[in-house]
Amino acid sequence: MKKKALLVVLVIMLAIGLVAVSFANSKMNVKVGDEVYVCNCGEDCACGTISMKPGNCSCGKPMVKAKVTKVDKNGNISVEGQKKTYKSGG
16 A cells, blocks of 8 residues: 555656646747737736737737847847837746
């Protein structure tokens, strides 16, 4: 019985580890000129949603297509027509 319990605990720990690694490697890999979808709520909105696919931002409003104009070494992404920068994640 102890062996089964230990095995279950090890499987759960392995699953948690795999999920953590997948989230850690979820940083967007974008370069200048790429098209992304960003939140269009304005500079005062703190959600900062950015995606490679269209949809709604985390505050519920539709995202707009934008062209990446700058990516710095810290993962901050600037897009055409907006002063706001976006984080690439990770």
